[in-house]
Amino acid sequence: MSRNVLLLPGDGIGPEIVTEAEKVLRKVNDKFSLNLNFESALVGGAAIDEHDTPLPDETLAKAKAADAIILGAVGGPKWDSRPMASRPEKGLLGLRSQLGLFANLRPAILYPQLASASSLKPEVVSGLDIMIVRELTGGIYFGQPRGVRQLESGERQGYNTYAYTESEIRRIGRVAFEAAQQRGKKLCSVDKANVLEVTVLWREVMEDLRREYPDVELSHMYVDNAAMQLVRAPKQFDVIVTGNMFGDILSDEAAMLTGSIGMLPSASLNSEKQGMYEPCHGSAPDIAGQGIANPLATIFSAAMMLRYSLNEEAAADAIETAVSKVLDQGLRTADIMSAEGRKVSTREMGEAVLAAL
Amino acid sequence: MSRNVLLLPGDGIGPEIVTEAEKVLRKVNDKFSLNLNFESALVGGAAIDEHDTPLPDETLAKAKAADAIILGAVGGPKWDSRPMASRPEKGLLGLRSQLGLFANLRPAILYPQLASASSLKPEVVSGLDIMIVRELTGGIYFGQPRGVRQLESGERQGYNTYAYTESEIRRIGRVAFEAAQQRGKKLCSVDKANVLEVTVLWREVMEDLRREYPDVELSHMYVDNAAMQLVRAPKQFDVIVTGNMFGDILSDEAAMLTGSIGMLPSASLNSEKQGMYEPCHGSAPDIAGQGIANPLATIFSAAMMLRYSLNEEAAADAIETAVSKVLDQGLRTADIMSAEGRKVSTREMGEAVLAAL
Ligand SMILES: CC(C)[C@H](C(=O)O)[C@@H](O)C(=O)O
Ligand SMILES: CC(C)[C@H](C(=O)O)[C@@H](O)C(=O)O
Numbered sequence: 281m282s283r284n285v286l287l288l289p290g291d292g293i294g295p296e297i298v299t300e301a302e303k304v305l306r307k308v309n310d311k312f313s314l315n316l317n318f319e320s321a322l323v324g325g326a327a328i329d330e331h332d333t334p335l336p337d338e339t340l341a342k343a344k345a346a347d348a349i350i351l352g353a354v355g356g357p358k359w360d361s362r363p364m365a366s367r368p369e370k371g372l373l374g375l376r377s378q379l380g381l382f383a384n385l386r387p388a389i390l391y392p393q394l395a396s397a398s399s400l401k402p403e404v405v406s407g408l409d410i411m412i413v414r415e416l417t418g419g420i421y422f423g424q425p426r427g428v429r430q431l432e433s434g435e436r437q438g439y440n441t442y443a444y445t446e447s448e449i450r451r452i453g454r455v456a457f458e459a460a461q462q463r464g465k466k467l468c469s470v471d472k473a474n475v476l477e478v479t480v481l482w483r484e485v486m487e488d489l490r491r492e493y494p495d496v497e498l499s500h501m502y503v504d505n506a507a508m509q510l511v512r513a514p515k516q517f518d519v520i521v522t523g524n525m526f527g528d529i530l531s532d533e534a535a536m537l538t539g540s541i542g543m544l545p546s547a548s549l550n551s552e553k554q555g556m557y558e559p560c561h562g563s564a565p566d567i568a569g570q571g572i573a574n575p576l577a578t579i580f581s582a583a584m585m586l587r588y589s590l591n592e593e594a595a596a597d598a599i600e601t602a603v604s605k606v607l608d609q610g611l612r613t614a615d616i617m618s619a620e621g622r623k624v625s626t627r628e629m630g631e632a633v634l635a636a637l
Numbered sequence: 638m639s640r641n642v643l644l645l646p647g648d649g650i651g652p653e654i655v656t657e658a659e660k661v662l663r664k665v666n667d668k669f670s671l672n673l674n675f676e677s678a679l680v681g682g683a684a685i686d687e688h689d690t691p692l693p694d695e696t697l698a699k700a701k702a703a704d705a706i707i708l709g710a711v712g713g714p715k716w717d718s719r720p721m722a723s724r725p726e727k728g729l730l731g732l733r734s735q736l737g738l739f740a741n742l743r744p745a746i747l748y749p750q751l752a753s754a755s756s757l758k759p760e761v762v763s764g765l766d767i768m769i770v771r772e773l774t775g776g777i778y779f780g781q782p783r784g785v786r787q788l789e790s791g792e793r794q795g796y797n798t799y800a801y802t803e804s805e806i807r808r809i810g811r812v813a814f815e816a817a818q819q820r821g822k823k824l825c826s827v828d829k830a831n832v833l834e835v836t837v838l839w840r841e842v843m844e845d846l847r848r849e850y851p852d853v854e855l856s857h858m859y860v861d862n863a864a865m866q867l868v869r870a871p872k873q874f875d876v877i878v879t880g881n882m883f884g885d886i887l888s889d890e891a892a893m894l895t896g897s898i899g900m901l902p903s904a905s906l907n908s909e910k911q912g913m914y915e916p917c918h919g920s921a922p923d924i925a926g927q928g929i930a931n932p933l934a935t936i937f938s939a940a941m942m943l944r945y946s947l948n949e950e951a952a953a954d955a956i957e958t959a960v961s962k963v964l965d966q967g968l969r970t971a972d973i974m975s976a977e978g979r980k981v982s983t984r985e986m987g988e989a990v991l992a993a994l
Contacts, residue, residue, distance in 0.1 A: 355831065364834060364837060367831060369831045369832065373832070399757055399758055399761045399868055399869055399870070400756055400757055400758065400868075401756055401757065401758055404756045420799060420833065421832055423796070426833075426834050427834050428834055428835075428837070428838050431802065435802050435803045435804055436802065436803050436838060437800055437801065437802045437803075437838075438800065438801055438833075438834050438835030438836070438837060438838030438839065439780070439798060439799065439800040439834070439835055440798075440799045440800075440833045440834055440835050441796060441797075441798055441799070442777060442796065442797045442798070442799060443794055443795065443796040443797075444794065444795055445788065445792050445793070445794045446792045446793050446794075447792055472882070472885075474712065474724060474726045475726065475730070475778055476777065476783075476795075476797045477721060477783050477784050477785055477795050477796070477797055478785075478795035478796055478797050479795070480721060480785070480795060481785050481793060481794075481795030482795065503885070503886055504885045504886050504888075504889040505889065505919075507864065507886045507887070507889050507890040507893075508889045508890060508892070508893040508898070509893075510890075511756055511757075511868065511890060511893040511894060512756055512893050512896075513756070525829070526886075528829075528860070528861045529860055529861050529864045529883075529886060530864070531861075532861040532862065532864050532865045533864040533865060533867075533868060533890065535865070536864075536865040536866075536868040536869050537868060539869075541865070
């Protein structure tokens with residue numbers, strides 16, 4: 281049985297890093313006879329330039345037909361002055377929403393070989409391994425009504441709506457409780473229940489779910505405190521679950537604790553475990569086209585895809601082991617370079633992983 | 638001409654730390670003939686217990702009549718299960734809103750004597766001195782409509798509204814540009830203009846203001862990136878301006894970079910420079926009543942009050958110099974204790990500042 285993998289390179293460094301991930305995937309495809317077919321399509325700024333829309337129908341159709349998707353990154357200054365509805369980001373948000381990818385899993389892991397890259401003291405972050413479960417198709421990202429209106433006073437007011445239904449909260453809660461069951465059995469739900477009604481409901485639904493997962497220890501934390509605790513003592517966390525906006529902020533903060541955001545993958549899943557896999561970092565337009573971007577977050581995303589959407593554990597393990605070997609050899613792209621490392625380009629890093637496979 | 642200072646101890650460690658700040662204020666009142674009158678009133682949980690409301694009319698009347706307010710902290714588990722409208726936090730939010738305290742200034746400063754308390758590497762945080770300007774009476778904290786409603790499907794939906802008018806953005810923008818003029822002349826406005834319409838308007842108004850402050854270098858950053866950059870390289874910032882919710886999160890994150898949130902004061906000002914001054918930390922119910930809380934954030938808040946609302950620069954300087962001396966002497970409350978320090982209680986710390994004055 282063959283499976284379709286859609287490659288969406290996107291903008292900025294996206295094409296360079298997806299190229300390396302594709303090579304790695306083609307290699308394990310042969311080695312483990314995975315029977316994967318590869319297609320590619322345009323999204324984001326690249327699609328705007330070609331088709332005047334960030335999410336062409338053809339791309340959406342291919343995405344729906346795919347078993348899994350690898351996305352590079354979208355956006356860049358070239359398209360920053362466009363109106364909200366036709367910006368590159370709408371391509372990404374449209375894919376999340378149209379494919380129902382409500383569960384965003386973002387690990388923040390400190391790779392032992394890169395311990396010194398963190399801006400935090402070694403004792404605070406050594407061995408760090410957190411999983412952030414972010415709701416991805418609801419909350420203030422998609423809430424209606426939204427816009428900018430003219431008030432009677434003559435001045436303008438911008439407004440957005442932060443909303444969640446019980447069922448939206450429950451389904452992301454289940455994903456998080458299940459992730460905690462597979463890991464350290466500790467789940468921290470982050471909200472602002474002392475101020476926002478929508479998160480009072482969030483907390484209530486998480487509390488309800490507790491009974492179904494008696495082996496998981498559930499706690500609640502206000503978002504401001506969570507932002508502090510991640511800096512103070514990040515190892516207190518196992519799995520964190522939160523809404524779309526708080527998850528955007530906290531997952532980036534958590535990723536940066538490791539000092540190597542160029543290493544961190546993410547998965548966005550729907551209820552059929554169909555998924556889109558992308559690096560946690562952005563399109564980095566400032567270094568695009570220079571061949572110096574770190575392809576490892578995208579290569580790790582490919583491994584995550586094999587594990588979560590395609591059930592190919594052995595191939596996923598092989599990729600992760602190969603990356604670990606390459607790091608042991610001291611190979612480093614510019615973003616993770618240190619005194620002892622040997623600096624390599626995007627392509628050299630990709631080739632090294634291939635060789636280690 | 639006499640001035641009225643209202644003391645609102647609030648909950649948890651609030652009464653203990655406000656007591657020490659009051660002693661310090663009484664001492665500089667005599668020494669510098671400031672002609673301050675002191676009153677006190679109940680707010681938060683303490684007011685709920687006594688009057689069944691977090692913000693009694695009498696407290697609000699006294700607050701309106703005061704030239705400046707010192708607040709300890711509000712909230713605690715005792716009142717956590719109360720409905721949103723009658724929680725301790727509503728006392729604080731009510732004061733902010735009723736007094737029009739729209740400008741919240743939160744410095745994140747690393748005191749050289751406490752450099753080792755930070756969880757970040759010394760080179761990343763040494764000399765850190767950021768000012769966060771947070772909008773405090775608008776945004777999603779106060780936006781209407783809000784609540785939990787029953788949908789036709791039978792399930793409940795929680796919702797809040799994130800809204801800002803041009804004039805609300807402009808007045809907090811001015812405060813931030815002026816703060817930057819007094820400091821390093823760099824202002825970073827934080828938004829999520831790639832997703833939220835309300836922050837597209839925010840960015841537009843900040844851009845408009847740029848022309849009035851040609852000596853200030855304005856930049857824009859998405860909130861997820863700001864949360865990362867604060868961890869990666871916090872010293873790149875001088876003044877940050879942002880809305881109520883993002884400001885709540887980022888100011889706590891920034892405060893924690895110093896490792897000594899027990900040291901950081903804050904000011905909340907209205908357009909007449911009337912102000913409420915409070916520590917950045919919360920009511921810490923877990924250590925309340927034990928006499929071990931750090932009173933220095935509240936004592937620094939008193940100094941900020943003298944400077945911003947009462948125009949008593951010399952008295953403010955005297956307090957700050959006294960605290961610095963006490964830190965030089967090695968006195969430390971538990972939260973900032975280190976190998977070389979001498980551990981003291983809340984009261985001993987207060988007495989030491991008095992003695993150093
Ligand atoms: C590009 C942007 C719309 C996106 C988001 O805010 O979700 C990004 O920051 C992310 O976290 O994937
Ligand atoms: C207590 C709470 C309502 C408050 C807030 O969210 O504004 C606090 O976190 C703060 O930052 O002063």
